[in-house]
Amino acid sequence: xxxxxxxxxxxxxxxxxxxxxxxxxxxxxxxxxxxxxxxxxxxxxxxxxxxxxxxxxxxxxxxxxxxxxxxxxxxxxxxxxxxxxxxxxxxxxxxxxxxxxxxxxxxxxxxxxxxxxxxxxxxxxxxxxxxxxxxxxxxxxxxxxxxxxxxxxxxxxxxxxxxxxxxxxxxxxxxxxxxxxxxxxxxxxxxxxxxxxxxxxxxxxxxxxxxxxxxxxxxxxxxxxxxxxxxxxxxxxxxxxxxxxxxxxxxxxxxxxxxxxxxxxxxxxxxxxxxxxxxxxxxxxxxxxxxxxxxxxxxxxxxxxxxxxxxxxxxxxxxxxxxxxxxxxxxxxxxxxxxxxxxxxxxxxxxxxxxxxxxxxxxxxxxxxxxxxxxxxxxxxxxxxxxxxxxxxxxxxxxxxxxxxxxxxxxxxxxx
Amino acid sequence: xxxxxxxxxxxxxxxxxxxxxxxxxxxxxxxxxxxxxxxxxxxxxxxxxxxxxxxxxxxxxxxxxxxxxxxxxxxxxxxxxxxxxxxxxxxxxxxxxxxxxxxxxxxxxxxxxxxxxxxxxxxxxxxxxxxxxxxxxxxxxxxxxxxxxxxxxxxxxxxxxxxxxxxxxxxxxxxxxxxxxxxxxxxxxxxxxxxxxxxxxxxxxxxxxxxxxxxxxxxxxxxxxxxxxxxxxxxxxxxxxxxxxxxxxxxxxxxxxxxxxxxxxxxxxxxxxxxxxxxxxxxxxxxxxxxxxxxxxxxxxxxxxxxxxxxxxxxxxxxxxxxxxxxxxxxxxxxxxxxxxxxxxxxxxxxxxxxxxxxxxxxxxxxxxxxxxxxxxxxxxxxxxxxxxxxxxxxxxxxxxxxxxxxxxxxxxxxx
Numbered sequence: 060x061x062x063x064x065x066x067x068x069x070x071x072x073x074x075x076x077x078x079x080x081x082x083x084x085x086x087x088x089x090x091x092x093x094x095x096x097x098x099x100x101x102x103x104x105x106x107x108x109x110x111x112x113x114x115x116x117x118x119x120x121x122x123x124x125x126x127x128x129x130x131x132x133x134x135x136x137x138x139x140x141x142x143x144x145x146x147x148x149x150x151x152x153x154x155x156x157x158x159x160x161x162x163x164x165x166x167x168x169x170x171x172x173x174x175x176x177x178x179x180x181x182x183x184x185x186x187x188x189x190x191x192x193x194x195x196x197x198x199x200x201x202x203x204x205x206x207x208x209x210x211x212x213x214x215x216x217x218x219x220x221x222x223x224x225x226x227x228x229x230x231x232x233x234x235x236x237x238x239x240x241x242x243x244x245x246x247x248x249x250x251x252x253x254x255x256x257x258x259x260x261x262x263x264x265x266x267x268x269x270x271x272x273x274x275x276x277x278x279x280x281x282x283x284x285x286x287x288x289x290x291x292x293x294x295x296x297x298x299x300x301x302x303x304x305x306x307x308x309x310x311x312x313x314x315x316x317x318x319x320x321x322x323x324x325x326x327x328x329x330x331x332x333x334x335x336x337x338x339x340x341x342x343x344x345x346x347x348x349x350x351x352x353x354x355x356x357x358x359x360x361x362x363x364x365x366x367x368x369x370x371x372x373x374x375x376x377x378x379x380x381x382x383x384x385x386x387x388x389x390x391x392x393x394x395x396x397x398x399x400x401x402x403x404x405x406x407x408x409x410x411x412x413x414x415x416x417x418x419x420x421x422x423x424x425x426x427x428x429x430x431x432x433x434x435x436x437x438x439x440x441x442x443x444x445x446x447x448x449x450x451x452x453x454x455x456x457x458x459x460x461x462x463x464x465x466x467x468x469x470x471x472x473x474x475x
Numbered sequence: 476x477x478x479x480x481x482x483x484x485x486x487x488x489x490x491x492x493x494x495x496x497x498x499x500x501x502x503x504x505x506x507x508x509x510x511x512x513x514x515x516x517x518x519x520x521x522x523x524x525x526x527x528x529x530x531x532x533x534x535x536x537x538x539x540x541x542x543x544x545x546x547x548x549x550x551x552x553x554x555x556x557x558x559x560x561x562x563x564x565x566x567x568x569x570x571x572x573x574x575x576x577x578x579x580x581x582x583x584x585x586x587x588x589x590x591x592x593x594x595x596x597x598x599x600x601x602x603x604x605x606x607x608x609x610x611x612x613x614x615x616x617x618x619x620x621x622x623x624x625x626x627x628x629x630x631x632x633x634x635x636x637x638x639x640x641x642x643x644x645x646x647x648x649x650x651x652x653x654x655x656x657x658x659x660x661x662x663x664x665x666x667x668x669x670x671x672x673x674x675x676x677x678x679x680x681x682x683x684x685x686x687x688x689x690x691x692x693x694x695x696x697x698x699x700x701x702x703x704x705x706x707x708x709x710x711x712x713x714x715x716x717x718x719x720x721x722x723x724x725x726x727x728x729x730x731x732x733x734x735x736x737x738x739x740x741x742x743x744x745x746x747x748x749x750x751x752x753x754x755x756x757x758x759x760x761x762x763x764x765x766x767x768x769x770x771x772x773x774x775x776x777x778x779x780x781x782x783x784x785x786x787x788x789x790x791x792x793x794x795x796x797x798x799x800x801x802x803x804x805x806x807x808x809x810x811x812x813x814x815x816x817x818x819x820x821x822x823x824x825x826x827x828x829x830x831x832x833x834x835x836x837x838x839x840x841x842x843x844x845x846x847x848x849x850x851x852x853x854x855x856x857x858x859x860x861x862x863x864x865x866x867x868x869x870x871x872x873x874x875x876x877x878x879x880x881x882x883x884x885x886x887x888x889x890x891x
Contacts, residue, residue, distance in 0.1 A: 070688055072511045073655070074502030075697070077495055081516070086490030095488045097523070098516040100497070103686065107513070130666040131687040132676060165865075166664055173666035191867070193666075212690060214867045239489070248582055250546040250589035250609075260548060270519065271547040272486055274628060281491070337760075337781075343767020344760035347781045351759020354835050354868050362787035364780055365753075365763045371778035371821060375791070405787060419770050449581075451607065451630045452770050 060234060062088055063119040064098045065111050067126035067136060068211055071100045080125045080216055087220050092234030093121065094285075103127060108139035116204045121228065126211030128194035130173040136208055137197075140181050144199060148179040151186060151195070158193045184208075187223050191215045196223075205231075236289045240296055241272075241281040241315035242303060243465075249273045252280070255306055264295065277461070279315055312465065313472075320464045321349045327471040328359035328409070333438070335467075336405035337363035338376055338397045340388075340414040341431065346460045361407045366397065376400045387426055389415050391443035394432035398441050409470075410436040411463050415446075417455040429455055433463045435470050476650060478504055479535040480514045481527050483542035483552060484627055487516045496541045496632055503636050508650030509537065510701075519543060524555040532620045537644065542627030544610035546589040552624055553613075556597050560615055564595040567602060567611070574609045603639050607631045612639075621647075652705045656712055657688075657697040657731035658719060659881075665689045668696070671722055680711065693877075695731055728881065729888075736880045737765045743887040744775035744825065749854070751883075752821035753779035754792055754813045756804075756830040757847065762876045777823045782813065792816045803842055805831050807859035810848035814857050825886075826852045827879050831862075833871040845871055849879045851886050 064081045071078050081098045088095055096119070101107040108127070115122040127136030141147055155178035162170045177193050180186060187196030187209065194210035196219050207224060209216045228234075244252060249271045253260075260269055266286050272279040282299055286292045304311060328335055339346050347363040350356050366372040369388050373380055378396050386392040397412035415431030428450050434443040444466060448458045480497045487494050497514045504511055512535070517523040524543070531538040543552030557563055571594035578586045593609050596602060603612030603625065610626035612635050623640060625632045644650075660668060665687045669676075676685055682702050688695040698715055702708045720727060744751055755762050763779040766772050782788040785804050789796055794812050802808040813828035831847030844866050850859040860882060864874045 069684075069686055069699075070697070071498075072501055072514065073505045073699075074498045074500075075657075075688070077493060077498045078514075079493055082487075082490045082493045084490075085488055089489045096518065098488065098494075100514040102512065129687060129689065130664075131669040133686050166667075168663055168667045171666055171670050173669050174664075177666075191865070193664075214870050241491075247584055248546075248590075248609075250587055250593075251584045253547040253589050254587050268485075270485055270549050271545060272491070273545060281486070283485075283489075339760075341767075342764075343772070343776075344755075344763025344779060344781065345767070347760025347783075348758075348764055349760075351757075351761070351781070351783060352869075352872070354833075356759070357783060360759075360783050362781045362783040362791070363760060364791070365760065365767070365778045367763075367767060367773060367776050367778040374822070375778070375780070375820065404791065406790070417770075449607070451634075453768075454630050456768070 060093055060121070060232060061119045062093050062095045062121040062123070063115050064095055065115065065122060065124045066098070066100045066211070067103060067108060067124060068100075069102045069133075072102050080211065080213060083213070083217055084123055084125075084220060087225055089237055089239075091225060091229050092237045093228070093232075094237065103133045103135060105135050105139045105142070108136065109143055112139065112143045112206070115206070116202055119204060121205045121232075122207065123224070124206070124208045125216055128177075128196070128208065128210045130177050130193070137179070137181060140184070140197070140199065140206075140208065144181060144183055144201060146181040146183050149182045151178055151180050153186065154178040154180070154195045157188070157195075161193055187219055189215050189219055190222075191218060198227075235285050235287060236292055237283065237285050238289070238292050238296060239281060239283045240300055241279050242300070243312050243315055244278045244280060244307060244310045245312045247278070247310050249278045252278055252307065252310075256303075259302060259306060263299070267295070267299065312469065319349075319353075320468055322353050324464065324468050324471060325350065325353060325356060325359055327468075327474075329355075331471075331474065333408040334359050334361050334406075336361045336401045336407035336410045338366050338401040338410070338412045339363060340366050340372070340397075340412075341417040342413045342456055342459050342463070343367055345456060346411065346413060346463055349460060349464065361405045363405070364401065372397065376404065389426035389430055389432065391432050391434070391445060394434040394443045395436075395441050398434035398436035398443075402436050408438050409467065411467055412436075413459050413463055415455065415459065418450050418452045431455065431459050433459065433466060435466050437470060476509055476537070476648060477535045478509050478511045478537040478539070479531050480511055481531065481538060481540045482514070482516045482627070483519060483524060483540060484516075485518045485549075488518050496627065496629060499629070499633055500539055500541075500636060503641055505653055505655075507641060507645050508653045509644070509648075510653065519549045519551060521551050521555050521558070524552065525559055528555065528559045528622070531622070532618055535620060537621045537648075538623065539640070540622070540624045541632050544593075544612070544624065544626045546593050546609070553595070553597060556600070556613070556615065556622075556624065560597060560599055560617060562597040562599050565598045567594050567596050569602065570594040570596070570611045573604070573611075577609055603635055605631050605635055606638075607634060614643075651701050651703060652708055653699065653701050654705070654708050654712060655697060655699045656716060657695050658716070659728050659731055660694045660696060660723060660726045661728045663694070663726050665694045668694055668723065668726075672719075675718060675722060679715070683711070683715065728885070735765075736884055738769050740880065740884050740887060741766065741769060741772060741775055743884075743890075745771075747887075747890065749824040750775050750777050750822075752777045752817045752823035752826045754782050754817040754826070754828045755779060756782050756788070756813075756828075757833040758829045758872055758876050758879070759783055761872060762827065762829060762879055765876060765880065777821045779821070780817065788813065792820065805842035805846055805848065807848050807850070807861060810850040810859045811852075811857050814850035814852035818852050824854050825883065827883055828852075829875050829879055831871065831875065834866050834868045847871065847875050849875065849882060851882050853886060
């Protein structure tokens with residue numbers, strides 16, 4: 060089973076938006092055993108769409124397209140479908156009723172002929188309903204390739220994938236089982252790990268694959284496997300993972316959870332009936348937002364203080380001016396005091412604090428750029444951790460956020 | 476001049492990472508007049524890389540590849556280059572010296588043969604130095620196509636693009652001028668706008684293109700133009716933009732700035748010598764992080780309170796319990812009080828506050844899911860704005876962040 064994704068829109072090609080649609084679709088497909096072999100982004104050009112449809116038909120079983128279904132002149136996917144499938148547009152009353160309802164509820168201008176034109180689909184196409192927008196999706200199966208066309212607006216596309224496409228594909232296709240497990244290692248480069256794993260790699264079964272994903276101080280090792288029998292695959296996977304643990308030892312700091320680490324942290328905190336608060340300096344709100352993105356965060360997340368300016372550290376968190384003077388604002392002492400005060404003023408059980416110089420310029424401290432402290436306070440104690448991630452601002456902020464999440468998660472794991 | 480981007484890595488195809496590399500590269504290229512016609516993501520497979528190189532050579536003048544340059548077995552770009560260009564790897568002492576230096580400075584395990592192997596390049600390739608990592612980049616020009624291969628680690632790739640590739644392309648190629656201007660409209664759908672612009676669109680010059688980008692309550696209208704003479708293009712662009720203003724009137728709320736809106740806000744605040752603070756509820760730190768991502772934020776950004784739990788609104792911000800009881804935590808009264816108190820406790824001149832039910836479940840309020848209030852406090856007054864963005868959590872959070880930025884920016888514009 061070979062699948063391809065085609066995202067359509069000039070805005071992708073000029074870098075005006077990041078193509079997160081294909082990431083979402085890939086993830087959804089791999090869950091049901093379908094690997095995406097290629098992702099292609101093209102412009103709003105009929106010629107480009109036609110060429111891509113041809114390539115897709117020759118090489119793939121399933122093709123998912125996003126974009127180009129709106130009511131305006133630059134939306135040409137339906138037109139290209141008609142050309143490619145030698146088809147014509149026919150009116151679909153079901154879509155029109157839906158569009159009229161949406162207009163009644165949310166739009167304060169009257170429905171016009173461009174909206175009404177959205178109620179047309181190629182005659183060979185099956186309708187895929189779009190509950191959140193006026194652009195209907197469509198699917199056509201021809202010469203053993205299933206073509207699925209969805210709107211480019213992410214939240215519309217997402218619900219259509221989850222509610223309609225995935226269930227449809229699961230019923231219509233016999234998909235293989237694909238499983239993945241990703242180990243996170245810390246502190247050593249990929250060359251060091253690869254050398255240690257030379258023997259392991261040459262003895263890995265043919266249906267297993269090992270990949271190295273280095274980024275921001277960690278190397279993630281992804282083992283993936285494909286087969287027919289899930290339990291057989293999982294048994295072999297466990298065996299290989301056990302071997303990896305034996306070979307790499309303590310540089311493995313854990314699994315990459317299927318869910319993001321912040322939602323795993325949330326689950327643990329809810330399980331322990333404990334709450335979390337944060338005070339962040341260089342990470343400037345990003346660490347907090349990693350938690351609040353998920354629904355249900357309010358069950359354990361109290362809030363945070365983004366103590367960007369030193370005055371906030373003093374006035375809101377109540378860090379002693381003497382501590383700052385004596386040790387500098389970038390120090391384990393200040394990080395620890397931030398974490399302790401956060402617990403107190405926000406009334407939470409666990410807290411994280413971050414302070415450091417993200418660069419490129421020095422802030423309210425003479426400490427080196429890249430010098431960073433993270434503290435984790437638990438109901439029992441507080442620990443600080445020092446890092447130096449180099450001179451790149453983006454890297455410093457993101458690495459600090461990832462590291463803070465890992466540190467808290469490890470802390471919670473020891474509580475089990 | 477036709478350009479293509481090829482990003483290599485199984486992690487993209489299984490949705491483990493979002494391909495932000497191609498967004499960055501597209502943006503950098505369009506700045507110097509080069510349009511990317513196609514972006515392709517493929518797996519760590521030599522066969523796929525070879526097929527893509529062939530397609531690229533047949534169709535494009537410039538091809539930029541990222542990924543597959545690491546020291547491990549799944550890194551096969553150099554190998555594929557040797558096959559494709561009928562070439563072989565030769566040792567490059569300059570790279571080895573660089574790798575040795577990096578190891579001395581940052582790595583606590585000894586350099587091994589896999590690292591040393593990274594010091595080899597195809598004999599036809601020109602070295603592109605990687606200041607931040609061990610994976611050197613390379614370029615080969617053959618049959619009028621320039622192939623550039625860069626590592627997949629974003630911050631390494633970015634500095635190589637900015638420092639080496641862009642200057643090189645600018646000297647070697649005569650690029651056309653491409654200019655873009657994006658107007659932001661609010662409150663009307665794209666079909667409404669398209670109907671109003673029917674005449675405008677049919678009279679647009681051939682080297683101009685209009686695109687509609689609907690998302691999260693706004694429709695952005697992007698006018699792009701290509702030509703040889705920048706000032707001629709800009710004059711025509713201004714003329715067309717003036718026409719758009721005349722036709723669409725007050726639904727246009729501004730330009731999309733070339734720089735992100737948050738850095739435009741920063742510039743204004745620094746210019747006025749004023750500071751900003753935030754208190755955020757449903758946006759949970761995301762709004763603050765939009766500012767703190769940029770270096771120089773410390774010049775105007777004091778900090779924020781993420782008042783996620785109602786207790787934080789009371790205890791840290793000092794919102795009256797009575798106000799919350801009387802009006803509910805999702806109300807213009809609470810939003811206004813949050814903004815006023817934020818100014819006071821953080822000691823800043825401007826503040827933004829957000830409160831609302833992001834969904835999917837109701838929080839500490841019986842207000843409808845999707846009901847959201849944003850307040851903007853200035854040195855003179857405070858104003859609240861009410862929105863209802865529907866039931867999708869992701870949409871509610873992101874729309875609130877965008878809206879809050881727009882509201883503050885408009886407020887600052889009136890100060891000029």
